Amino acid sequence: MTEALFVGMGTAALISSLLVILHRNPVTSALFLVVAFCSLAGIYLLLHAEFVGMVQIIVYAGAIMVLFLFVIMYLNLKSDVETGIQIALRRGIGWLVGGVIGAEALWLFAKEWGVGPIVPELPGLRDPNTMAIGKLLYTQYLFPFEITSLILLAAMVGVIVVGKGRAQRPVHPAKPGPPPPRVAPPAAGLPAAPDPEAS
Amino acid sequence: MIPLPWLLGLSVLMFLIGVIGVLVRRNALVIFMSIELMLNAANLAFVAFSRHMNSLDGQIFVFFVMTVAAAEVAVGLAIIVNLFRLRETVFVDEVNLLKG
Numbered sequence: 001m002t003e004a005l006f007v008g009m010g011t012a013a014l015i016s017s018l019l020v021i022l023h024r025n026p027v028t029s030a031l032f033l034v035v036a037f038c039s040l041a042g043i044y045l046l047l048h049a050e051f052v053g054m055v056q057i058i059v060y061a062g063a064i065m066v067l068f069l070f071v072i073m074y075l076n077l078k079s080d081v082e083t084g085i086q087i088a089l090r091r092g093i094g095w096l097v098g099g100v101i102g103a104e105a106l107w108l109f110a111k112e113w114g115v116g117p118i119v120p121e122l123p124g125l126r127d128p129n130t131m132a133i134g135k136l137l138y139t140q141y142l143f144p145f146e147i148t149s150l151i152l153l154a155a156m157v158g159v160i161v162v163g164k165g166r167a168q169r170p171v172h173p174a175k176p177g178p179p180p181p182r183v184a185p186p187a188a189g190l191p192a193a194p195d196p197e198a199s
Numbered sequence: 200m201i202p203l204p205w206l207l208g209l210s211v212l213m214f215l216i217g218v219i220g221v222l223v224r225r226n227a228l229v230i231f232m233s234i235e236l237m238l239n240a241a242n243l244a245f246v247a248f249s250r251h252m253n254s255l256d257g258q259i260f261v262f263f264v265m266t267v268a269a270a271e272v273a274v275g276l277a278i279i280v281n282l283f284r285l286r287e288t289v290f291v292d293e294v295n296l297l298k299g
Binding site: 002003006010013014017018020021026029030033036037040043044046047048049051052055056059060063064067068071072074075077087090091093094095097098101102105109113129132133136137141144148151152154155156158159162163 | 200201204205206207208209211212213215216217218219220222223224225226228229231232233235236239242243246247249250255256258259261262263265266267268269270271272273274276277278279280281283289292
């Protein structure tokens with residue numbers, strides 16, 4: 001049963017990943033990517049990684065893909081037009097390099113494959129998955145966890161700075177005129193004098 | 200129980216699809232999606248080994264990879280939006296300002 005579910009979801013993940021890179025329309029690509037992520041989440045559930053599966057759906061299929069779709073629709077892209085000898089050449093080289101890497105992986109799989117000892121699972125002794133991950137995250141991996149928040153902060157600042165664009169040039173050039181009258185700063189230590197014009 | 204070679208084979212194939220996508224497509228958004236595919240393939244390998252070794256550390260690393268992926272997507276999409284404002288295109292081979 002588990003194997004059959006894995007084969008089904010793995011096939012769905014592979015086919016939708018292929019359609020992501022083969023489809024011309026970016027919106028369709030993004031939607032197929034959602035399908036691939038959901039199939040992967042199902043595989044994580046089969047592997048008893050419930051926390052990772054749920055985070056996969058919430059973060060990847062939810063947040064990241066919504067960001068992608070938002071940007072695609074914001075940019076109002078048409079389908080890609082990919083013709084011309086240069087692009088055909090590039091595409092051929094890309095598939096060739098991919099084929100070489102795939103052949104290398106296949107060779108490695110065929111050459112040396114040793115299945116290590118499978119540690120039998122002890123049912124009932126382990127914490128629930130999320131609780132165990134939480135315990136590990138807040139004890140052994142506490143420092144990397146804090147660094148993660150720094151990464152998110154840096155990304156947030158970076159996105160704001162990049163997304164704001166360059167500094168807006170003034171629409172009307174500043175007219176040359178007399179410099180504004182300087183106001184002497186109040187002397188330190190003294191209480192601020194009441195503004196005579198205000199009263 | 201799912202055999203480890205099946206999981207690693209699926210991971211390798213997804214990574215391969217991501218590599219081919221980066222090399223073949225010229226739309227910057229699709230290239231980003233291919234990078235996401237590669238990150239997910241690595242995540243799958245992490246979870247598979249975590250299951251195989253009966254240890255939770257792999258799933259912790261998946262958590263960190265997801266954080267980095269989210270940050271990367273946010274910054275990258277902001278750059279793509281800026282690129283589109285500047286050049287009116289998202290095709291990576293039409294952005295050749297630095298080419299001599």
